[in-house]
Amino acid sequence: MEIPYVSEPRKDTGLYNAKVGIWLFLASEVMLFGGFFSAYILLRVGAVEGTWPTELLNVPIGTFNTLVLIISSVTVVMAWSALKLKNFQQYRIYQGITILCAATFLGVKTFEYRDKFTHYDVVMTNGTRVDGHLVEKTDDHIVLSHPVSYPAEKGIAYRPTAIALMEEGEGAEHGGSEADAHVEGAEGEEAHAEEHSDGHGHDMTIAMSDIEKMTNWGPWANTYFAIYFTMTFLHGLHVLGGALLIAYYWGPGAKMWKTDPERYTNRVEVSGLFWHFVDLVWIFLFPILYLL
Amino acid sequence: MSGHSPEEIKLERKRYLTVFIVLIIGTILTVGASYIELPTFALTVALALFIASIKGFFVAGYFMHLMDEKKMIYGIMGATVFFVIGLMVLTIWASGDPIPNTIYP
Numbered sequence: 565m566e567i568p569y570v571s572e573p574r575k576d577t578g579l580y581n582a583k584v585g586i587w588l589f590l591a592s593e594v595m596l597f598g599g600f601f602s603a604y605i606l607l608r609v610g611a612v613e614g615t616w617p618t619e620l621l622n623v624p625i626g627t628f629n630t631l632v633l634i635i636s637s638v639t640v641v642m643a644w645s646a647l648k649l650k651n652f653q654q655y656r657i658y659q660g661i662t663i664l665c666a667a668t669f670l671g672v673k674t675f676e677y678r679d680k681f682t683h684y685d686v687v688m689t690n691g692t693r694v695d696g697h698l699v700e701k702t703d704d705h706i707v708l709s710h711p712v713s714y715p716a717e718k719g720i721a722y723r724p725t726a727i728a729l730m731e732e733g734e735g736a737e738h739g740g741s742e743a744d745a746h747v748e749g750a751e752g753e754e755a756h757a758e759e760h761s762d763g764h765g766h767d768m769t770i771a772m773s774d775i776e777k778m779t780n781w782g783p784w785a786n787t788y789f790a791i792y793f794t795m796t797f798l799h800g801l802h803v804l805g806g807a808l809l810i811a812y813y814w815g816p817g818a819k820m821w822k823t824d825p826e827r828y829t830n831r832v833e834v835s836g837l838f839w840h841f842v843d844l845v846w847i848f849l850f851p852i853l854y855l856l
Numbered sequence: 857m858s859g860h861s862p863e864e865i866k867l868e869r870k871r872y873l874t875v876f877i878v879l880i881i882g883t884i885l886t887v888g889a890s891y892i893e894l895p896t897f898a899l900t901v902a903l904a905l906f907i908a909s910i911k912g913f914f915v916a917g918y919f920m921h922l923m924d925e926k927k928m929i930y931g932i933m934g935a936t937v938f939f940v941i942g943l944m945v946l947t948i949w950a951s952g953d954p955i956p957n958t959i960y961p
Contacts, residue, residue, distance in 0.1 A: 649866075847908050850886070855886065856890070
């Protein structure tokens with residue numbers, strides 16, 4: 565027995581099977597991401613005032629990735645409409661751009677993740693907190709590049725203020741290489757951190773004996789990074805899944821265009837609906853994680 | 857969407873490009889707005905989410921064809937929106953919890 569309404573729409577609903585299927589699936593996806601957004605809201609409004617970290621992500625990179633997803637969204641609909649116009653070649657070009665966009669998005673995201681995993685937060689025994697990219701680690705010292713330091717008790721939410729103060733200080737007396745912002749919290753205690761400029765910005769050498777606690781900016785760093793990694797990783801998996809699906813139809817799955825073009829066009833439409841949903845989620849993720 | 861004749865599809869494609877431009881402008885506005893100093897943080901959040909919602913409306917409405925879909929799809933998504941609103945709003949409205957900074961202090 566043949567399955568009905570595989571490509572021709574059912575008379576009463578006006579829909580083919582896969583269209584109903586994808587919308588039901590998207591409904592469950594909305595609830596899945598909705599749960600995470602709800603968790604984000606509660607974690608944020610429930611945080612003790614002045615403790616939620618901001619400005620930890622790179623806005624230009626996030627904006628670039630947003631634009632990449634928008635471009636891919638428009639190429640997806642253009643690809644589908646090309647099939648509707650029976651122009652298979654044009655479909656291949658548009659959908660090829662979509663796949664490239666997906667790869668670019670995931671590549672940029674991987675770069676961002678790597679950047680966070682190599683960024684270390686160090687609490688020193690003298691009460692100073694320093695963070696920066698780990699460039700060297702030996703048994704007796706570590707070297708952090710582009711260090712930002714402030715008193716540990718102020719918490720990570722103070723970081724943007726510390727950066728502003730550092731920049732102000734450097735601008736005022738041009739004593740960048742000897743800036744002593746990093747011993748702000750030292751209060752007379754001896755600190756062995758040394759800062760020197762090597763032409764690529766500042767590096768800071770910290771003796772292991774002066775380190776009380778050291779963690780990288782992974783999901784375990786704080787609540788913000790926990791929700792950031794959870795949401796963006798789940799979203800990234802969706803980008804990967806959608807890209808694999810679109811790539812399958814672009815490549816081996818395209819055989820169907822010759823045997824059943826209408827059904828093939830419907831498949832492309834359904835994969836496109838999923839892709840737009842992925843774009844839609846990012847439209848909300850970007851401002852809440854990068855900008856607010 | 858209503859019609860799939862070549863003429864209608866060609867018209868749709870023009871609309872897609874318009875939506876594309878709207879989304880690009882929306883993204884620039886979102887980033888730009890985050891640099892504006894508004895009197896309260898709540899206003900900054902409201903503005904950012906307002907722009908995001910407009911962008912979302914255009915993606916769902918035109919790219920996903922929700923502006924002109926069949927009744928059954930509206931039924932499915934209507935139910936979903938109802939529950940999502942519940943998920944987002946009820947917990948924030950809850951007044952008896954020890955969670956600070958919600959609507960009821």
